[in-house]
Amino acid sequence: MQIADIFRQKKTVLSLEVFPPKKTSSIDTIYTTLDDLQGLNPDFISVTYGAGGNAGDTSTCDIASVIKNKYGIEPLAHLTCVNYTKEEIDRILDLLQQKGIKNILALRGDINSDIQPKNEFCYASELITYIKERGGFHVSGACYPEGHIDSENLIADIHNLKSKVNAGAEHLISQLFFDNSYFYNFLEKAQIAGIRVPIEAGIMPVVNKAQIERMVTLCGASLPAKLTKMIQRFEYSPEALRDAGIAYAVEQIVDLISQGVDGIHLYTMNNSYIAKKIHASIAGLIQS
Numbered sequence: 001m002q003i004a005d006i007f008r009q010k011k012t013v014l015s016l017e018v019f020p021p022k023k024t025s026s027i028d029t030i031y032t033t034l035d036d037l038q039g040l041n042p043d044f045i046s047v048t049y050g051a052g053g054n055a056g057d058t059s060t061c062d063i064a065s066v067i068k069n070k071y072g073i074e075p076l077a078h079l080t081c082v083n084y085t086k087e088e089i090d091r092i093l094d095l096l097q098q099k100g101i102k103n104i105l106a107l108r109g110d111i112n113s114d115i116q117p118k119n120e121f122c123y124a125s126e127l128i129t130y131i132k133e134r135g136g137f138h139v140s141g142a143c144y145p146e147g148h149i150d151s152e153n154l155i156a157d158i159h160n161l162k163s164k165v166n167a168g169a170e171h172l173i174s175q176l177f178f179d180n181s182y183f184y185n186f187l188e189k190a191q192i193a194g195i196r197v198p199i200e201a202g203i204m205p206v207v208n209k210a211q212i213e214r215m216v217t218l219c220g221a222s223l224p225a226k227l228t229k230m231i232q233r234f235e236y237s238p239e240a241l242r243d244a245g246i247a248y249a250v251e252q253i254v255d256l257i258s259q260g261v262d263g264i265h266l267y268t269m270n271n272s273y274i275a276k277k278i279h280a281s282i283a284g285l286i287q288s
Helices: 003-009 028-040 059-069 086-098 124-134 154-167 180-192 209-219 225-234 238-258 272-285
Strands: 013-018 044-047 074-080 103-107 138-143 172-174 199-203 263-267
Touching: 003 074, 003 138, 013 028, 013 272, 028 059, 028 272, 044 059, 059 074, 059 086, 074 086, 086 124, 103 124, 124 138, 124 154, 138 154, 154 172, 154 180, 180 199, 180 238, 199 238, 225 238, 238 263, 238 272, 263 272
Parallel strands: 013 044, 013 263, 044 074, 074 103, 103 138, 138 172, 172 199, 199 263
Antiparallel strands: none
8 A cells, every 4th residue: 555545544644663673683573573563553664774885685675575464564665875876776676576565765864974875866855756767666755843964954954855745755754853843843834835745743752861862963853851851860760761751752642643743653663562652542542
């Protein structure tokens, strides 16, 4: 099924995100997680793409295939492009097609100082155009409520986002944010810019201080004073921080749903316990 079609059928979409295990971990760990997550009946599950420039890494495709064929859930396979040639992208697309994967989240990918970019794709919009011209896939894109870390400002970033939509992105997933006012401001500006595709709010529960600080550094998301105080209060009590982080995420989600958001995309961090706790608190709010 096309991801964009799901939004036409449901008032509020709920999707989850998982990532391939590190090379030091068994691939089976993700399947244990998926066993737990399938009970939440997500509308789709996205699978992130490994960092670096290894086009021979098939873990994203393999996991997406299992999500589709074993669990009967629509997968959304991430695909980055800055470190790949067109020939390498073609090989990845061929593999996705062979596995029956029809939905792709097209991304530029992080710039890694240790890896020389291939320079055949410099922007996600170029990858989207390339995939759409090839045919056979439905494409989603990423958006950034506080602006991409490499953008001059939010307005410039929304102009870039419009280029992605014009290129063929049919659905957008937002980067994580911790202050809903940024998301609402972004939605207003996107509407003014003529962006009419469904936009999901990306929510990442704060359950580990070091992890969230790393993510904030990478993506530039702001930490509200309320959240900072929460982290400081519970940073030396892992269970308390986990529970407080879950409560904070639930509060965000309840507000977003009450304001009519198109969907919630939950960054699970491969932690089914956290995902299940959050789902239990919002299940009654997700309407078909």
